[in-house]
Amino acid sequence: MQPNWVDILPLILLAGGGFLVFCLGGFWKARPQGLLFAVALATAIAAGAAAILLKPDQTHFLKMVEISGYGRFFTFLLTLITTLSLLFSYQYVKLRGIGGDEFYGLLLLSGLGMILVASALHWLVFFLGLETLSLSLYVLIAIRKPQSASNEAGLKYFMMGAVASAFLTFGIAMVYAATGKMDILQSLSPNIQAVSSPAMLLGLSLILIGIGFKISMVPFHLWTPDVYQGAPAPVTAFLATGSKVALFSALLRFAFYYARNSVWNDYVFVFWILAFLTMAVGNITALAQVRVKRLLAYSSIAQMGYLLMTLLAVREGGVLAIMFYLSVYALMDLGAFGTLATLSEEDEDLDSLEDFRGLAYVHPWRSALLTVCLVSLAGLPPTAGFIGKFILFRAVLQSHFVVLAALGIVTVIVSIYFYFKIIVALFIQPAERKPVTPDLDLFARVAGIAILVLILWLGLLPSALLSSITRILPLSLQLG
Amino acid sequence: MIVPYGNVLLLAIILFLLGAVCSISRRNLLMILIGVEIMLNAAGLAFVAASLKWRLLDGQAFVLFIFAVAASEVAVGLALIVYSQRRTGSLNADQYNQMKG
Numbered sequence: 001m002q003p004n005w006v007d008i009l010p011l012i013l014l015a016g017g018g019f020l021v022f023c024l025g026g027f028w029k030a031r032p033q034g035l036l037f038a039v040a041l042a043t044a045i046a047a048g049a050a051a052i053l054l055k056p057d058q059t060h061f062l063k064m065v066e067i068s069g070y071g072r073f074f075t076f077l078l079t080l081i082t083t084l085s086l087l088f089s090y091q092y093v094k095l096r097g098i099g100g101d102e103f104y105g106l107l108l109l110s111g112l113g114m115i116l117v118a119s120a121l122h123w124l125v126f127f128l129g130l131e132t133l134s135l136s137l138y139v140l141i142a143i144r145k146p147q148s149a150s151n152e153a154g155l156k157y158f159m160m161g162a163v164a165s166a167f168l169t170f171g172i173a174m175v176y177a178a179t180g181k182m183d184i185l186q187s188l189s190p191n192i193q194a195v196s197s198p199a200m201l202l203g204l205s206l207i208l209i210g211i212g213f214k215i216s217m218v219p220f221h222l223w224t225p226d227v228y229q230g231a232p233a234p235v236t237a238f239l240a241t242g243s244k245v246a247l248f249s250a251l252l253r254f255a256f257y258y259a260r261n262s263v264w265n266d267y268v269f270v271f272w273i274l275a276f277l278t279m280a281v282g283n284i285t286a287l288a289q290v291r292v293k294r295l296l297a298y299s300s301i302a303q304m305g306y307l308l309m310t311l312l313a314v315r316e317g318g319v320l321a322i323m324f325y326l327s328v329y330a331l332m333d334l335g336a337f338g339t340l341a342t343l344s345e346e347d348e349d350l351d352s353l354e355d356f357r358g359l360a361y362v363h364p365w366r367s368a369l370l371t372v373c374l375v376s377l378a379g380l381p382p383t384a385g386f387i388g389k390f391i392l393f394r395a396v397l398q399s400h401f402v403v404l405a406a407l408g409i410v411t412v413i414v415s416i417y418f419y420f421k422i423i424v425a426l427f428i429q430p431a432e433r434k435p436v437t438p439d440l441d442l443f444a445r446v447a448g449i450a451i452l453v454l455i456l457w458l459g460l461l462p463s464a465l466l467s468s469i470t471r472i473l474p475l476s477l478q479l480g
Numbered sequence: 481m482i483v484p485y486g487n488v489l490l491l492a493i494i495l496f497l498l499g500a501v502c503s504i505s506r507r508n509l510l511m512i513l514i515g516v517e518i519m520l521n522a523a524g525l526a527f528v529a530a531s532l533k534w535r536l537l538d539g540q541a542f543v544l545f546i547f548a549v550a551a552s553e554v555a556v557g558l559a560l561i562v563y564s565q566r567r568t569g570s571l572n573a574d575q576y577n578q579m580k581g
Contacts, residue, residue, distance in 0.1 A: 123542075124538075124541070124542055124545060127542075127545065127549070128545060128549070131549045131552075131553070135552055135553065135556050138556050138557075138560065139556060142560060142563075145563065148567065148568075148578060149578060149579060151560075151563065151564055151567060152564070152576045152578055152579065153579075154560055155509075155560050155561070155564050155576060156576065158556065158557055158560055159509070159512055159573065162512075162513070162516045162553055162557060163500075163503050163504070163512070163515075163516055163519075165553075166499070166503075166516045166519035166520050166523070167500075167519070169519070169520055169523040169546060170492075170496050170519055170520075170522060170523040170526065172523070172542075173492070173522075173523040173524075173526035173527050173530070173542075174526065176526075176527060176530050176539055176542075177489060177526055177527075177529065177530035177533070180530065180533070180534035180536060182536075182538045182539075182542070199489070202493075225579075226579045229579050230579055
């Protein structure tokens with residue numbers, strides 16, 4: 001079968017755009033202001049358009065990258081995340097003088113890595129995508145060099161991430177040793193005899209640990225609040241959404257393939273415990289937080305817990321629910337951290353709950369967006385978060401995990417308290433100290449409006465996205 | 481093969497455990513990085529052994545990519561560590577505890 005290079009146009013565009021930004025930054029010193037941003041934005045939008053408009057007639061590219069259905073869905077979602085992060089970061093990085101070629105170039109390359117992770121059909125592509133994604137993010141997090149928190153966050157994420165990716169690499173080696181297959185589907189499929197051999201189990205648990213680090217699954221979540229707090233807010237937005245969506249979509253793919261084996265039933269209890277712990281620890285620890293970024297970090301741990309819970313229902317309708325909720329989660333967290341970025345003062349990001357007091361009277365639009373995102377994270381109607389959680393819990397109940405679903409609903413109710421802590425702060429008496437926040441620029445405004453519209457639209461009329469997911473699902477994930 | 485396959489795999493697992501213990505128990509940033517490198521090399525060894533057992537070349541190709549990735553990881557990591565060491569004068573991981581809550 002002749003490979004058709006147009007099929008992977010989104011990947012080529014992102015890689016090319018990233019290198020173009022680096023070259024422009026390196027060799028054209030007298031470039032017009034905003035050129036790098038324009039190139040990066042055009043690249044991300046073009047990649048997203050290519051992902052949606054191209055209709056490849058094959059399902060895979062050289063059996064390495066999936067280019068139909070599932071892979072294309074996540075390609076589009078991840079380019080959307082990259083685009084929105086770029087829009088939120090333009091003014092932020094310009095004011096703080098960190099908007100050089102390294103910021104935009106690494107953001108695009110990181111997006112490329114995320115897409116590779118989400119659509120990998122081959123362990124090598126998965127490994128390389130993960131490393132592209134992580135290595136770019138290590139630098140992006142530490143990009144505010146003079147600020148000690150940013151530096152410390154980058155160092156912490158690097159140390160944790162390096163150990164996690166070493167675990168993951170050894171896990172892949174063990175799976176390969178047990179099965180002799182580099183193809184992900186073949187190595188996890190039921191006709192391999194080695195499916196429950198010790199090497200295979202060691203490999204799969206190490207891969208789970210490696211992915212667990214990246215999606216901050218309890219007990220591997222300890223880095224999350226520190227890194228989210230220390231990283232510049234637009235980078236936090238990108239990290240919290242992009243890398244988690246990518247890694248979770250890969251985990252979902254592995255689980256979907258592996259769940260066709262009968263041994264899956266023996267390990268369901270592992271995911272049961274992990275999902276319960278992640279939901280409980282995330283939501284309960286968030287109660288005590290007084291810093292908004294840390295609170296949102298624990299909230300994103302809890303959101304991952306809901307998704308892990310639905311992983312148990314991977315055989316019956318869980319895939320649809322997880323794909324829908326991942327899109328919704330990306331929008332909500334991008335909105336929350338993006339607004340935080342536009343509200344931040346120049347030398348330090350707006351973080352303490354005290355500083356949010358009365359912001360709604362000074363910045364009504366940004367507060368409105370933050371409120372909608374928080375209401376959606378809490379899972380209340382009429383937002384997309386409500387529909388998303390409803391579908392998640394329905395899928396779990398249909399697979400007869402009643403106790404876990406009940407415990408999950410209890411943690412959702414607990415979580416409403418701390419989301420409203422921020423919302424109440426926005427609307428009460430203004431604080432003594434007035435944070436000096438810059439005016440909203442055009443790009444952040446576009447991103448904010450897009451997120452607001454999408455969250456409300458998916459909340460009121462979810463059928464459009466749901467039916468398109470249902471349409472593409474049967475075509476994909478079945479390769480081989 | 482002269483050396484049995486199982487023994488090579490066992491060696492890889494032992495090497496991996498040594499690296500894991502090194503990177504988890506040591507507090508020095510450089511020692512953590514060294515532990516990571518040992519784990520990656522253990523993965524490489526397992527890939528080569530498995531590749532010989534299955535008589536397929538893709539495992540050995542994977543090792544080349546591991547080398548490249550390990551080198552770039554060290555490049556980024558050492559840059560971060562050197563900058564942090566200049567700023568705080570310490571290589572001890574426990575000293576980096578500014579953020580709490």
